[in-house]
Amino acid sequence: MTGGERIYGGASAAARVEKRRASLLDAALTEMAESRWRAVTVASLCSEARLNKRYFYESFDDLDQLANAVIELVATEVGAAAIGSYLETVESTLGVQARNAVAAVVDVLGADRRKALVLLGGVPIATSQDAQRRAAISGLTTVLVEHARKIHDVALESDSLASTGPAFVIGGTAQTILSWVNGDLLLSREQLIDDITALWLALGESASGIARSRFAPQARDLLP
Known part of the structure; x- marks a missing residue:
């Protein structure tokens, strides 16, 4: 762990980012498999992943x-x-x-x-x-x-x-x-x-x- 890295709930910042990314990938996989992808928005996907919208852009453009x-x-x-x-x-x-x-x-x-x-x-x-x-x-x-x-x-x-x-x-x-x-x-x-x-x-x-x-x-x- 670097000197500036902070731990929350036993997880490093990098681990939390990866967990949020995985949640977005899982939510997207569901939407794609259910043929709903063309109607998806960043807001709706983040709601499905139970994440604040701002977290989407830390992993995806x-x-x-x-x-x-x-x-x-x-x-x-x-x-x-x-x-x-x-x-x-x-x-x-x-x-x-x-x-x-x-x-x-x-x-x-x-x-x-x-x-x-x-x-x-x-x-x-x-x-x-x-x-x-x-x-x-x-x-x-x-x-x-x-x-x-x-x-x-x-x-x-x-x-x-x-x-x-x-x-x-x-x-x-x-x-x-x-x-x-x-x-x-x-x-x-x-x-x-x-x-x-x-x-x-x-x-x-x-x-x-x-x-x-x-x-x-x-x-x-x-x-x-």
């Missing part, structure tokens, strides 16, 4: 910045969960790696339906936030692309399926999880994870085989 921060926060949590699960199972079989990654993502988004709705496109949001959401999904796709290139051979790495496959997987997974959290897909958590994992593995194997079949004629053409 405007509502757009707050909404983008919500999306980034959820995307970061999902990405960290998926990567963390992979690192824990890096020495395991591909099937175990895939299932753990799927389980990690499902648990983050399934534990809080608001996160699934906001990140995966289950609710309409403003144009600026839609761009942020696309960027977040693109970032998750990039992670999957890099993983696919590590576990499959050079044929898949050099083929367009190295990019289209993961994008297809992410899009399909997002829609499946959305259907599940909305109650349209009546499956247990375990069955959902098993099914998504099976589809991930099947698509990965098929994509690798297709890439190899495409690569073979090209390799022959390169022979002297």
Whole structure:
């Protein structure tokens, strides 16, 4: 603690700012998930977060910045969960790696339906936030692309399926999880994870085989 930092209620000034920021993020997540974001004002949001309006501006310049921060926060949590699960199972079989990654993502988004709705496109949001959401999904796709290139051979790495496959997987997974959290897909958590994992593995194997079949004629053409 610096000499000028004052403690109130056992919390430093920085900790209090962070707590107020978290409250605003949580209130914004609720408003976005309930499709009320376009009608939100700084005053109404602060009232929902039980904060004085002046505290909004200590963390955010405007509502757009707050909404983008919500999306980034959820995307970061999902990405960290998926990567963390992979690192824990890096020495395991591909099937175990895939299932753990799927389980990690499902648990983050399934534990809080608001996160699934906001990140995966289950609710309409403003144009600026839609761009942020696309960027977040693109970032998750990039992670999957890099993983696919590590576990499959050079044929898949050099083929367009190295990019289209993961994008297809992410899009399909997002829609499946959305259907599940909305109650349209009546499956247990375990069955959902098993099914998504099976589809991930099947698509990965098929994509690798297709890439190899495409690569073979090209390799022959390169022979002297």
